[in-house]
Amino acid sequence: MVRLPLPLPAVHGLPDSAESTSELPFHLFPNLKRAYDQLQLPLTEFLQNSDVNWLIYDFAPHCILAACSLAFMGPPAKLIRRDQQHVEDLTVVPEWIPFPSTVAYRLYEVIGIHDCMDPEAPDFFRLAKVIEGCRFVAIRSCAGLEGDSLSLLEKLYQKPVVPMGLLPAKVNDSERAENRDLLSLRQWLDEKIQNFVLYVAIGSEFTLSQDEMNELASGIEKSGLPFIWVVKTKDDPIITGFESRVSGRGLVWANSAPQKQILAHPSIGGFLTHCGWSFVIEGLGLGWVLIIFPGGFFGSRVGGKTP
Template identity: 50%
Template sequence: MDNKEKKLHVAIFPWLAFGHILPYLEVATFLAEKGHRVSFISTPKNLRKLPTDLPPSLTLVELPLPRVDGLPDLAESTAELPIKKVPYLKKAYDMLEPAITEFLQRSGVDWIIHDFAAHWLPRVVSQIGINSAFFNITSATSPAFLGPPSLLIEGPVPRPEDLTVVPKWIDYPSKVRFKLYEMLQNHEGMDPGVSDFQRIGESIRGSKFVAVRSCPEFEVDPLRLLEKLYGKPVVPVGLLPPRRKRSSEDERWVELKRWLDDKKEKSVFYVGLGTEVNISPEMIVELAGGIEKSGLPFVWVVGQRPGPENIPPGFESRVAGRGYMWMGWAPQAEILAHPAIGGILSHCGWSSAIESLGQGRPLILFSGANSDQGLMGRLFEERGVGFEVPRDEADGSFTSDSLAQTIRRVMVEPEGEQVRANAWAMREIFGNYELQNKYLEKLAQVMLA
């Protein structure tokens, strides 16, 4: 049978975080639309939150999450947990091994695409005779920073301060590194039994190839270095810009759109700090103060962290007319696409940045200190598409004045003119669906080979 006619059964198994589940779903949807049979595996609560307009050859496979002491009842994703509780979620995820094994043994799967947390999965599939690929949902810069799998598995677990310098194996000009406060927070979310470094290393070492959410037009040197570090194929799957649009009938979006329609082009900055960024009450005061002192119109999406109750008293009345407060989940892609939006105060998450740069919006970089967000903050400043808010390296503190100054630099000051131009030019890469789909096509070809 010709490879173009051959159809695969592919299992997809992401980590229990929506920043992972949604990129994995993009890959799953693409493969299903190509006629491959796809089994998308997660826990019931997470699957219920997915879109319903999925291709018919994409099947959602529910696996109940085992309960462990310390994991709050009903919690099935990182969005429902403080970071210090995430290690319990990893323990419960590891306990899915028997259920995954049983499913794979009876389902006739050809390939499984899995996440970093399932460090045990390559061993399982090798015993069954299934091919596995590790899909890294971050940019290529982040795994390049972490180094070869042998070091991740066999080396000592790095101390937070070890990761605040550029590693010796980075063979291209770069100043990308973590700040101490970012790694101190990251360590709170690691399972002391099996570190994230070990999980990533074993996922790399046991896979046929490593897929990365990137493209050479943006990260040619990190992608090249990854193949050198891993000694196996590294397949960029493109940036996976979001394809689904929210219904224009949503009443809240209609109201916000009307508000934005009255604003000048590129005059409004969007405050989108993600759903899982923890900001202390003290920092919320400085954050709100900086937004207010910037003097510019804004849309602030306030989620669970921080909750609406943490907004300083009197803030909303003082910014009435100039600021629009949106509580809960927001249609970020649609907001960013509006002509009135001129920039985003970003937590530096890769998915959010892809949406922002896909619309040519410059970045006001405010690292959320989760996962690789700190590395992304330095990368985007290095690439000239944003300015980072100055923060204390030890504790992450900042002042409202420095935040206001950074907002204005990115949005309106002459020194930000090149940043604004650079971000606008990035639409040709980040917003180019035809280009990005070519990389997904390459992924399918590699799996068929």
């Protein structure tokens, strides 16, 4: 593996330190995409002067799309014209889905998607060009979960679609022993009743509004359940007095958390997640009940509704 020495160009409206979507709110995503678009020339020069046998390109490295999501979005010819259609078109099952399905967006979710797109080169257009230009498509999924969608994608794309398997993350025993954060969390979990703690993680790419944070905090508080709630930073706006009112039965954890190890603990009984595909796979792989908190992020809702 070779790290590419390609510094991100400066773009108006993009913070100097921002190089990924996890560092930005939705409305600034287009600025990051414009910065990456400006890497076309230096990347081309690198490829021309390098001995490269394979080029693996991820259209959306900030999220993993399920086969169900891609099938819903349609073939390249449809994707290219998506930005010219009405947003309501994404709220119904598309005509090219031949099997029974309820997968579709709600209107407010579609609006959220369009808010983070670059009008000069919408994500649907970018995805279409990637599909047209590649030799095959590899998807983190399996026939046992998304067989119908995988078969449909090969017909829609007219090229091989390779399911790579779910690739569930394994819990590493050495990480358990060395991770100080995990030791602290494990001590807290060891004191709780088995299969009773709610684990809440919305993902680093998903930013909740103040109203959404308040509603989520209120629901967690009223549930009366013990919980671990992972937030991005201590600056995340949680309703005033929340942490003091839930002190003892709840834990608000800032920054990243050892999620695989937390989910593997016997005290965990449920997982409230934003439908990010990796999160869904980790939760299902460990056998926990998923409480779905789908947002307007590209692919999250339809991925979370995979039959």
